[in-house]
Amino acid sequence: APGAEAVVDAPLPGAVLRVHDGDGSRVSIGTPLVTLRSPEGAASRAMTDAAQATVEAARAAERRDRTLFEKGYVARARLEITEAETRRAEAELLAARARGRAYGAPGADGLVVVRSPVVGAVTRLTTTPGQVLHEEDQEVAAIADASRVELVFEAAPAVSGRVKVGDVVNGRTADGQTVAGVIVALSPANASGAVTL
Numbered sequence: 001a002p003g004a005e006a007v008v009d010a011p012l013p014g015a016v017l018r019v020h021d022g023d024g025s026r027v028s029i030g031t032p033l034v035t036l037r038s039p040e041g042a043a044s045r046a047m048t049d050a051a052q053a054t055v056e057a058a059r060a061a062e063r064r065d066r067t068l069f070e071k072g073y074v075a076r077a078r079l080e081i082t083e084a085e086t087r088r089a090e091a092e093l094l095a096a097r098a099r100g101r102a103y104g105a106p107g108a109d110g111l112v113v114v115r116s117p118v119v120g121a122v123t124r125l126t127t128t129p130g131q132v133l134h135e136e137d138q139e140v141a142a143i144a145d146a147s148r149v150e151l152v153f154e155a156a157p158a159v160s161g162r163v164k165v166g167d168v169v170n171g172r173t174a175d176g177q178t179v180a181g182v183i184v185a186l187s188p189a190n191a192s193g194a195v196t197l
Helices: 039-070 076-102
Strands: 005-009 012-021 031-035 111-113 119-123 139-145 170-171 178-182
Touching: 012 039, 012 178, 031 139
Parallel strands: none
Antiparallel strands: 005 139, 012 031, 031 111, 119 139, 170 178
């Protein structure tokens, strides 16, 4: 949206190790903003790794019980319990992976790279290397796309009957540059006959 700004928070508390860009830097979706080390990130990664190991063990047990069932050595009920354990372990792995993605996919060492979610320019950088981000204050940066802005202004009564939504209007900036825009909203005329574009 014109004039929209994305305020980017770190997904986890932690210590800022590196700031990749500064105020005014142009960024794309996925551009690294800061790298931080988070104990919670390391714990999340360990939980994902443990869940992966549990799935592998459950699948091995299911294969073993299926082979034994086909040979007539174990009852169907035991195989069904083993299959259910595998499904439970797989569900826990999916949940752990989703948690890891929400946390910025931390590495085993707890490193998390916070990336830009939008295309634009860094309008505010709120972190420095060595800073510790806490649960209650994890803002990293603000990013906005200044190539599209929304102007709201009042037009003279003489204009009110001649413009409509969708019309292209041209203007001139203080330094003489011509800018073009499209009317996206128009207010009804006020008491003096002026409209807000």
